[in-house]
Amino acid sequence: MSSRADWNSPCCFGWVPRFLGVALFAAAMGISTPGGAVDFLFEAKTIDPSPGKVVYAVAAADVDGDGREDMIAVTEDRVFWYQAPNWKKRVLLDGGTQPDNVCIVPHDVDGDGQIDIVLGAGWPRSGGTIQWASRGESLEEPWEIYKIGAEPWVHRMRIGDVLGTGKPQLVVSPLNATRAPGVRLLAFELPANPRTDRWALTVLDASLDRLHNHLCLPAADRRYPPRRPCARLRGLRRRRR
Ligand SMILES: [Ca+2]
Numbered sequence: 001m002s003s004r005a006d007w008n009s010p011c012c013f014g015w016v017p018r019f020l021g022v023a024l025f026a027a028a029m030g031i032s033t034p035g036g037a038v039d040f041l042f043e044a045k046t047i048d049p050s051p052g053k054v055v056y057a058v059a060a061a062d063v064d065g066d067g068r069e070d071m072i073a074v075t076e077d078r079v080f081w082y083q084a085p086n087w088k089k090r091v092l093l094d095g096g097t098q099p100d101n102v103c104i105v106p107h108d109v110d111g112d113g114q115i116d117i118v119l120g121a122g123w124p125r126s127g128g129t130i131q132w133a134s135r136g137e138s139l140e141e142p143w144e145i146y147k148i149g150a151e152p153w154v155h156r157m158r159i160g161d162v163l164g165t166g167k168p169q170l171v172v173s174p175l176n177a178t179r180a181p182g183v184r185l186l187a188f189e190l191p192a193n194p195r196t197d198r199w200a201l202t203v204l205d206a207s208l209d210r211l212h213n214h215l216c217l218p219a220a221d222r223r224y225p226p227r228r229p230c231a232r233l234r235g236l237r238r239r240r241r
């Protein structure tokens, strides 16, 4: 499936989407530095000035499968996608989750070649639900939602093979600790049938006092699964299985 990116941020950087709406940043000018590197200046272009009360997260993925990356915006109770290249606004989800929606990662969960989304909701204290949604036969049909699990304070999610199984897992980081002395960094394994089968859960770590975000990076030594850098309240921590 196409490449993807996300900039989830209900806490530290929540002011960015709140004030700018959903914005496309385009390279406008290149400036050479004395060292020969080129710095780029970006111009902000507003695509949607008011998608909701809060845009908690945005992501890029080819939703319609035309080869162009589209934009996805997550608001408190709805998810929109903006079709490239003209950014036509479409509703992906309207309700169906516990408010507020908070984080998203696009991924072809069922392996049918079409992009799906995995969504964290219930922010901040309404249960921390984790679910995925699949599109219908056409883009006009409502997306179907399927439950994965729940963890209080669900905050960030990414896809990566952190268990070294050869298949990617859904890696979830809540903001605060509730079920252990530290925050539970979780890996959910994608089952053979993600609509009906249980998503096996592995607690990767439960030692950090607060967890703002995480990345899944390839291990330099291929004998080991990918490292999992974690941004916590007082710095950056690296975890390796
Ligand atoms: Ca597209």
Ligand SMILES: [Ca+2]
Pocket: 107, 108, 109, 110, 111, 112, 113, 114, 115, 116, 134
């Ligand atoms: Ca799919």
